[in-house]
Amino acid sequence: MSGVALRRTLQALVVLLGVSVATFALVHLVPGDPVRLALGTRFDQATYDALRERAGLDQPLLAQYLSWIGHAVTGDLGVSFRSGDPVTALILERLPATLSLALASILVALLIAIPLGTASALRPRSLVDGFGTVVSQIGISVPEFWMGIMLILVFAGTLGWFPASGYVPLGEDPAGWLRSLVLPAVTTGLVSGSVLTRFTRSSVLEALGAEHVRTARAKGLGPRAVLRGHVLRNAMLPLVTVTGVQLAYLLSGVVVVEIVFAWPGLGQLALQSVQARDYPVLQGAVLLFAFVFLLLNLAVDLLYSKLDPRIAS
Numbered sequence: 001m002s003g004v005a006l007r008r009t010l011q012a013l014v015v016l017l018g019v020s021v022a023t024f025a026l027v028h029l030v031p032g033d034p035v036r037l038a039l040g041t042r043f044d045q046a047t048y049d050a051l052r053e054r055a056g057l058d059q060p061l062l063a064q065y066l067s068w069i070g071h072a073v074t075g076d077l078g079v080s081f082r083s084g085d086p087v088t089a090l091i092l093e094r095l096p097a098t099l100s101l102a103l104a105s106i107l108v109a110l111l112i113a114i115p116l117g118t119a120s121a122l123r124p125r126s127l128v129d130g131f132g133t134v135v136s137q138i139g140i141s142v143p144e145f146w147m148g149i150m151l152i153l154v155f156a157g158t159l160g161w162f163p164a165s166g167y168v169p170l171g172e173d174p175a176g177w178l179r180s181l182v183l184p185a186v187t188t189g190l191v192s193g194s195v196l197t198r199f200t201r202s203s204v205l206e207a208l209g210a211e212h213v214r215t216a217r218a219k220g221l222g223p224r225a226v227l228r229g230h231v232l233r234n235a236m237l238p239l240v241t242v243t244g245v246q247l248a249y250l251l252s253g254v255v256v257v258e259i260v261f262a263w264p265g266l267g268q269l270a271l272q273s274v275q276a277r278d279y280p281v282l283q284g285a286v287l288l289f290a291f292v293f294l295l296l297n298l299a300v301d302l303l304y305s306k307l308d309p310r311i312a313s
Contacts, residue, residue: 008301012294019290020072024065027279027286034081034277055081055280072287078280082273087284090269097167098265101188101257102250104181108189109196109246113239117200118232121208132197139194148187148260155183165262184261188254192246199242203235210234237304244300248293 035052049058055078056064068078077087112135120132156164162183168176207213208231216230255267266285273281 004305005302008298012298016287016290016294020069020287021065023283023286023290024068025061027283028061028064030277032277034279037081037277051081055079068283072284077284077287080273080278080281082276082278082281087280090281091266091284091288094264094266094269096169097263098251098267100167100170100177100181101184101254101263101265102247104185105188105192105250105254106243106247108185109193110243112189112193113196113200117197118204118227118235120197120201121204121235122227124205129201132201136194136197139190139197143256144187144191144254145256145260147190148184148257151183151187152260165260167262167264184257184263187260188250188257192250195246196239196242199239200235203238204231207231207235240303241300244296248296251289251292251296 035048035055035057039048039051052058056067059067071078075088077091079086080090083090116132116135120129123129152164155161162179164183166180168180170177210230213226213230216226221229251266254265255271257263258265258268259271266288270282270285270289272278273285
């Protein structure tokens with residue numbers, strides 16, 4: 001187990017280093033002068049040169065990268081061109097909103113996927129299976145922005161149960177935080193839940209056809225005992241991987257949903273930094289997304305090895 005953890009960690013660090021190089025290179029290849037965009041239309045040459053020097057843009061690209069990655073290792077991601085604030089502080093400010101939305105969304109997705117996918121697999125070609133297929137097809141096919149707008153129209157505009165937009169910090173008002181979270185979490189959770197429902201159904205069907213399950217039935221075990229003891233444990237293995245990927249995707253920022261619900265998350269911060277050519281913020285956000293993605297994949301790999309020792313060997 002320790003060998004698997006060490007190997008996966010080293011692989012993740014190599015990938016993260018590659019992502020940092022690619023991100024830095026791509027961001028600096030984007031046309032446009034970020035210093036001019038940050039200063040606006042009125043500025044003098046001395047101010048322009050001073051800001052360019054302070055940002056390190058007068059240095060060769062290799063020197064800029066080594067300086068940036070060296071500071072990033074210590075948690076210093078630079079200073080925003082646009083606001084002058086530390087990038088780390090800007091990211092930490094947005095992180096609670098993104099974490100809240102991602103965790104609530106994956107909870108909604110699992111609450112939909114596990115019971116619906118399992119019920120569909122236990123009764124293939126039944127009404128339950130047909131209902132599960134229709135729900136998952138709708139969730140996968142319908143764009144998130146449209147689903148979000150429909151939820152706003154019904155539950156915020158018509159019924160008035162939830163706010164149409166905005167985010168309330170948990171520390172300020174727990175009830176308001178929960179109410180502001182429901183509609184965006186259901187929007188993203190329905191989409192992720194549709195994907196996970198399909199995986200759950202196929203995994204349970206595959207587990208039901210396994211030889212050890214037929215043996216358990218032949219020994220006289222009841223359907224519930226077979227399901228709990230021999231089907232769900234094996235069927236959940238692929239679901240662990242897909243759930244980890246979905247959570248990483250959600251933590252990386254669901255930009256469209258954040259815009260529809262005016263949600264101040266990391267996805268919206270990344271989009272604003274792209275529009276403003278705010279290199280330090282964009283680089284910091286992408287590096288964080290890559291780190292979170294790799295960290296979750298590492299956790300999934302280790303959990304997978306724990307659940308199935310054959311992987312570790």
